[in-house]
Amino acid sequence: MSEIIFSARSLTKRYRRLHALDSVNMEVRRGDIYGFVGENGAGKTTLIRVLAGLAAPDGGEIALFGETGGLAKGRRRIGGMVETPAVYPNFTARENLEVCRMQRGIADRRSIDRALETVGLTDTGKKKAKNFSLGMKQRLGLAMALLGDPEFLILDEPVNGLDPAGIMEFRELLRKLNAERGITILISSHLLAELFQLATCYGFIHKGRMLEQVTIADLTEKFHKQLHLRVDDPDRAIAVLEAHSFGGRKLMAERTGGNALRISDMPKSNADIVRALVAGGVGVEEVAVRGDALEDYYMSLIGGRR
Numbered sequence: 001m002s003e004i005i006f007s008a009r010s011l012t013k014r015y016r017r018l019h020a021l022d023s024v025n026m027e028v029r030r031g032d033i034y035g036f037v038g039e040n041g042a043g044k045t046t047l048i049r050v051l052a053g054l055a056a057p058d059g060g061e062i063a064l065f066g067e068t069g070g071l072a073k074g075r076r077r078i079g080g081m082v083e084t085p086a087v088y089p090n091f092t093a094r095e096n097l098e099v100c101r102m103q104r105g106i107a108d109r110r111s112i113d114r115a116l117e118t119v120g121l122t123d124t125g126k127k128k129a130k131n132f133s134l135g136m137k138q139r140l141g142l143a144m145a146l147l148g149d150p151e152f153l154i155l156d157e158p159v160n161g162l163d164p165a166g167i168m169e170f171r172e173l174l175r176k177l178n179a180e181r182g183i184t185i186l187i188s189s190h191l192l193a194e195l196f197q198l199a200t201c202y203g204f205i206h207k208g209r210m211l212e213q214v215t216i217a218d219l220t221e222k223f224h225k226q227l228h229l230r231v232d233d234p235d236r237a238i239a240v241l242e243a244h245s246f247g248g249r250k251l252m253a254e255r256t257g258g259n260a261l262r263i264s265d266m267p268k269s270n271a272d273i274v275r276a277l278v279a280g281g282v283g284v285e286e287v288a289v290r291g292d293a294l295e296d297y298y299m300s301l302i303g304g305r306r
């Protein structure tokens with residue numbers, strides 16, 4: 001089990017009589033990409049503000065890197081982007097980062113080049129931030145968050161307003177930061193679909209309460225998800241699957257157009273399916289597990305609580 005780098009215990013935050021956070025328990029482990037999902041007003045930003053030290057809780061406790069006291073030290077190991085990043089519109093990307101570096105007392109000037117390069121803003125030269133596209137602004141915000149080489153990156157709805165291509169690009173960037181630099185990421189969204197195929201675990205918050213935290217592994221155990229395949233010979237693939245038994249079970253495969261197949265009642269291991277197909281002389285070009293089940297699961301969690 002990897003180290004828990006952030007935890008909340010019975011965390012409560014009230015605004016008058018409203019419980020923005022109602023006894024929330026939460027755990028983020030090192031290396032996670034934690035998808036923090038909840039509808040508008042669920043309490044995501046509030047939790048992130050408490051975590052970042054921008055708001056004081058009314059009850060409960062948080063721990064950062066195993067420490068519950070002296071959180072300022074832990075917070076220096078965190079980089080954050082809370083909603084739309086505050087940038088100086090008349091400054092270039094580099095100038096914005098320079099201001100940010102000085103404000104935060106980061107001595108290493110090379111950190112600016114590193115951050116610009118990481119987010120792909122090295123070539124924006126004299127262009128002022130006010131003339132940036134939304135995607136570029138978000139990347140500048142990310143560069144700011146990355147300045148101090150954080151171990152833990154907190155992003156509050158970073159893809160809000162981005163188009164699908166922008167979302168994909170941002171997702172790839174985060175995946176890379178996680179895989180190559182081992183940065184743990186907490187990312188919130190009110191749309192589950194935006195985090196799909198990125199998050200390694202999810203926390204579902206609703207009306208200030210944490211409904212459930214699940215890992216992708218838990219979900220795979222819990223659900224028969226759909227497996228989508230693209231093969232070179234779909235008819236042959238169906239014949240191979242029909243002739244095969246998986247853990248004493250037959251699989252139902254159906255064609256979904258072109259060379260695509262869908263297997264709805266999925267066994268535990270996709271490897272067995274691919275192995276059987278390849279052994280049967282079928283070329284497997286693409287394998288994807290679709291998140292319909294996750295979507296259903298989420299809806300069933302919040303259903304009846306609206």
Ligand SMILES: Nc1ncnc2c1ncn2[C@@H]1O[C@H](COP(=O)(O)OP(=O)(O)OP(=O)(O)O)[C@@H](O)[C@H]1O
Binds near residue numbers: 038040043045
């Ligand atoms: N400063 C504040 N004063 C009063 N109420 C607040 C304040 N900040 C948040 N709230 C309330 O707390 C609840 C949780 O808000 P929060 O911003 O944390 O939700 P959210 O999950 O981030 O939503 P969104 O997806 O819209 O960003 C909401 O009902 C909100 O109106």
Ligand SMILES: [Mg+2]
Binds near residue numbers: 044045046156157
């Ligand atoms: Mg919010």
